[in-house]
Amino acid sequence: MIELKNVSKLYGDKVAVRDMNLSIAAGELFAFLGPNGAGKTTTIKMICGLLFPSSGSIHIGGYEIQKDGDKARQLISYVPDQPYLYEKLSGREFLTFTADLYGMPRSQSADRIEEMIALFRMQEFVDDLSERYSHGMRQRTVFAAAMVHQPKILIVDEPTVGLDPKSIRLLKDLLREEACRGTTVFLSTHALDVAQELGDRIGIVDHGRLIGCGSLDELRKQASLAGSLEEVFLKITEESTNEQEAAA
Numbered sequence: 001m002i003e004l005k006n007v008s009k010l011y012g013d014k015v016a017v018r019d020m021n022l023s024i025a026a027g028e029l030f031a032f033l034g035p036n037g038a039g040k041t042t043t044i045k046m047i048c049g050l051l052f053p054s055s056g057s058i059h060i061g062g063y064e065i066q067k068d069g070d071k072a073r074q075l076i077s078y079v080p081d082q083p084y085l086y087e088k089l090s091g092r093e094f095l096t097f098t099a100d101l102y103g104m105p106r107s108q109s110a111d112r113i114e115e116m117i118a119l120f121r122m123q124e125f126v127d128d129l130s131e132r133y134s135h136g137m138r139q140r141t142v143f144a145a146a147m148v149h150q151p152k153i154l155i156v157d158e159p160t161v162g163l164d165p166k167s168i169r170l171l172k173d174l175l176r177e178e179a180c181r182g183t184t185v186f187l188s189t190h191a192l193d194v195a196q197e198l199g200d201r202i203g204i205v206d207h208g209r210l211i212g213c214g215s216l217d218e219l220r221k222q223a224s225l226a227g228s229l230e231e232v233f234l235k236i237t238e239e240s241t242n243e244q245e246a247a248a
């Protein structure tokens, strides 16, 4: 569903993503990890078609993102780490606006919007202006909007930051259910417990390179460790840093 072939991205001389190859199947929940500045956001922006690779190719549902960007983007919803809303719209108006943008007929979108309001427990605030929303309410509204047109691919950046434990549980269950329904979920996070609990596979990126990719057991083998994802992550990234330093 998501296919990156030899993808690199340069900002001037700075290599943000280096020769990345990655294939993510339909219905997979893929967790993407990496230290600050590793290249995660750049990779996400390229998958969403917001940035183009300097070299290599990206296919989304079979569509090449540079040639068939509109068709590829139609399959994707992106939930950024900062939930942005139009302050003078209510949550319900924002959901309607989003459904309109995706070309959903009003007869179809009305029921789907009600479903999303119930799923994200937005009933109490959905008709208030979003300028009054707390961070958690904003996050839930942005998620509901991202899912209103039933995207085949859901890309989420740091979804649990600033949420209370109940909302985190709701979100984790939802992402798992979406994947079970066949949605491809690409989850970028620093929360290793979330990645360990949810990820079918985990990709570790460092200095723009994919330095580990597989199930937790496969990553444990790579690190020669039987520990938690945190221990495995630290070992793999430390080895990568040592290699970089030796090469330099």
Ligand SMILES: Nc1ncnc2c1ncn2[C@@H]1O[C@H](COP(=O)(O)OP(=O)(O)OP(=O)(O)O)[C@@H](O)[C@H]1O
Binding pocket: 011, 014, 015, 016, 034, 035, 036, 037, 038, 039, 040, 041, 042, 043
């Ligand atoms: N617009 C830009 N111009 C120049 N350099 C950039 C730009 N955006 C990102 N970079 C650089 O590219 C590298 C990768 O950045 P990116 O934002 O993709 O990392 P990240 O893994 O998302 O980091 P974080 O976890 O801190 O959000 C960093 O060295 C960053 O400084």
